[in-house]
Amino acid sequence: MAIEKLNQIEVDGWECRKLPPQLTRRFDFGSYSQTRSFLDDLADLSEAIGNYPNLHFAKEFVTVTISAADDGPLQESEVEFATQVNDLAAKYS
Amino acid sequence: MAIEKLNQIEVDGWECRKLPPQLTRRFDFGSYSQTRSFLDDLADLSEAIGNYPNLHFAKEFVTVTISAADDGPLQESEVEFATQVNDLAAKYS
Numbered sequence: 495m496a497i498e499k500l501n502q503i504e505v506d507g508w509e510c511r512k513l514p515p516q517l518t519r520r521f522d523f524g525s526y527s528q529t530r531s532f533l534d535d536l537a538d539l540s541e542a543i544g545n546y547p548n549l550h551f552a553k554e555f556v557t558v559t560i561s562a563a564d565d566g567p568l569q570e571s572e573v574e575f576a577t578q579v580n581d582l583a584a585k586y587s
Numbered sequence: 588m589a590i591e592k593l594n595q596i597e598v599d600g601w602e603c604r605k606l607p608p609q610l611t612r613r614f615d616f617g618s619y620s621q622t623r624s625f626l627d628d629l630a631d632l633s634e635a636i637g638n639y640p641n642l643h644f645a646k647e648f649v650t651v652t653i654s655a656a657d658d659g660p661l662q663e664s665e666v667e668f669a670t671q672v673n674d675l676a677a678k679y680s
Contacts, residue, residue: 526639530630537623546619546646553639 503568505576515562517576521583523554528586532556535582545575596661598669608661610669611652614676619646621679628675638668 503510508519523529529551536558540546548559558579562568596603601612616622622644629651633639641652651672655661 526630526634533626537619540646541619548643548645550641550643552641553633 505573506580508576514565515568516559518559520555520557523586526553529554598666599673601669607658608655609652613648613650616647616679622647
């Protein structure tokens with residue numbers, strides 16, 4: 495189901511951008527090994543559901559940016575993906 | 588040895604920026620598994636030498652940005668690191 499009105503979208507901790515429609519969030523970690531472990535978990539999730547978000551990271555942070563498919567409106571699946579990423583990160587907080 | 592004059596720096600395939608002093612290069616891959624494998628090799632190298640570059644990636648590209656330590660001039664060690672990253676990527680071309 496496409497989420498027509500972007501301002502309806504709220505995912506805990508994520509910023510919802512409009513042009514282009516994206517969900518973005520920065521995750522901070524206590525060590526590089528935690529960053530690596532989170533990235534591994536996220537890579538497994540990406541391969542499992544076929545969604546490859548834009549990732550920007552260095553030693554102890556990862557910024558995840560989920561874009562709408564084909565620059566359309568954000569879908570329920572993308573909101574679900576953001577929630578799943580929150581669950582992965584919760585292991586480290 | 589600090590490399591005072593940035594325009595002396597040339598590393599095959601890398602762009603040398605001045606403010607702040609950085610070396611940056613985009614690497615493209617044929618599959619997500621190659622991207623993951625390159626990122627794993629790079630993470631091992633980062634941990635081995637204690638240099639954690641800024642990485643931006645998605646399914647089939649990785650952009651690596653190596654910054655000078657403490658915003659000083661680029662050092663020989665950073666140029667060497669960029670060369671080592673080239674060697675890692677050569678496995679996939």
